[in-house]
Amino acid sequence: MKLTRRNFLKLTGSTATAAAMGAGAGGALLGSKPAAAASPAPAVQRMGAAELPKPKGPRAVVLGGGWAGLTLAKYLKKENPKLDVVLIEKRATFMSCPISNLWLVGGVELEFLTHSFLDAARNNNYLFFNATMIDLDREKRRVYTDQGYLDYDYLALCPGIDYNYKAIGVDDPEAEYKLRQNYPAGFMPGSEHISIRNKLEDFDGGVFLLTVPAGNYRCLPGPYERACLVASYFKKEKIPGKVVLLDANPDITIKKDGFHAAFDELYKGIIEYKPSFAIKSVDPDKRVVSSDFEDIKFDDAAIYPRVRASRLIEQLGLADPKSPQMEARIDQQFNNVIGDDRVYVVGDARPMPFSKSGNTANSEAKNIARVIAARSMGKEVKEWVSPHTVCYSVVQLEPREAISVDAYYKHNPDGSFAFDRVKLFEKRSVARGEATLEWAEGLYRDMFG
Ligand SMILES: Cc1cc2nc3c(=O)[nH]c(=O)nc-3n(C[C@H](O)[C@H](O)[C@H](O)COP(=O)(O)OP(=O)(O)OC[C@H]3O[C@@H](n4cnc5c(N)ncnc54)[C@H](O)[C@@H]3O)c2cc1C
Known part of the structure; x- marks a missing residue:
């Protein structure tokens, strides 16, 4: 769109309408505060149409x-x-x-x-x-x-x-950025994962710290699975390392028996699990995570803050x-x-x-x-259909053994939701280890094939 006077008035007019209607009611033009007379127009106002083929339908x-x-x-x-x-x-x-x-x-x-x-x-x-x-x-x-x-x-x-680092007491942008860069959570894919893998390859001993946030965080079993796999890797490579897992929750949040069994039977002395550990501050320079009661020192870490x-x-x-x-x-x-x-x-x-x-x-x-x-097409779907949660967690590298959960949800008359038809498979097995990769391949085929 060219920035003619008419377009400019149209755009600023729509911003004013949005403001008058309140958040979420109309457009939300980022950075579109009324411009001072001589300032350049915000980028969105100068923007042209994307160069895409013309739509062939709605x-x-x-x-x-x-x-x-x-x-x-x-x-x-x-x-x-x-x-x-x-x-x-x-x-x-x-x-x-x-x-x-x-x-x-x-x-x-x-x-x-x-x-x-x-x-x-x-x-x-x-x-x-x-x-x-x-x-x-x-x-x-x-x-x-x-x-x-x-x-x-x-x-x-x-x-x-x-991520929401403020929820673990990290308010200072400098400290937050030190955490993001030096101890990335690894719950969004890409550089974070590559960085954690490099850290593990370079790790020659000491405390490798992992954390489980409060709230409805991404992938409930993910941090426990990671603790098992890092411990399994230390065992296999004979690295004198220990995984300290700080959990903001009072106990393992899902597949509790299966994970506790893995911690106790496979990784005694390698995984130290600390439930109800509400992180109140992190010092990335001194490498210390603190609750109201305890300070934990670490050599390396992947710190998972609360999500939003x-x-x-x-x-x-x-x-x-x-x-x-x-x-x-x-x-x-x-x-x-x-x-x-x-x-x-x-x-x-x-x-x-x-x-x-x-x-x-x-x-x-x-x-x-x-x-x-x-x-x-001018029609309506009448019934709500529950999403389906299927989640495998690998708890040992060799042989590859896993546990899993399969669950639906029910929508209660008061509008709330609850788990429904939950099947837990908490006895780790090689068959489930194989099913883990088959599940992923099936889903990749579904999305990309
Ligand atoms: C370590 C780990 C293990 C997991 N294991 C399992 C498992 O075994 N089983 C399971 O079911 N789930 C698992 N999960 C969870 C699963 O990955 C997520 O729940 C899932 O990815 C959520 O899908 P989504 O589409 O909502 O978000 P995402 O998959 O994160 O997709 C969001 C996309 O939006 C893009 N995007 C965001 N903002 C913009 C923007 N402004 N412009 C353009 N693009 C944008 C992002 O780049 C991203 O590609 C795991 C997650 C982690 C981190």
């Missing part, structure tokens, strides 16, 4: 090529082939979080985790747009990216999570101010933003208390693809 834009977004893009097209689907993703290559704990300790090759967004789009007849979303105007139904804007008929936001929904949700004015994790304010049956059946939030940025896991995001995305496709 356009459904999906933001985020993670487990929710990849599934949505594919299944929207399957449910209504007339939809013109565009997947916006800022990364150039997909790297999987599931199975990454195994990769950290050499249990699979990197090729197992990495996949091509181009293959996913080509195989499933949608467009992959490698760009970063920066803003949204819901009145115009327009998404702004660093590569130009695009208009939508339906928009599904699947941006995942961010991706900051994008808040920046777009879509976060529920009452949500402690700043998750989206959406209809809890059909995932649309309250009062707007054109915009949806799916995956780990949702507020429902489902497990923040890949299988959950994948199954939820299939359900919401049906909801959006039906609405795009």
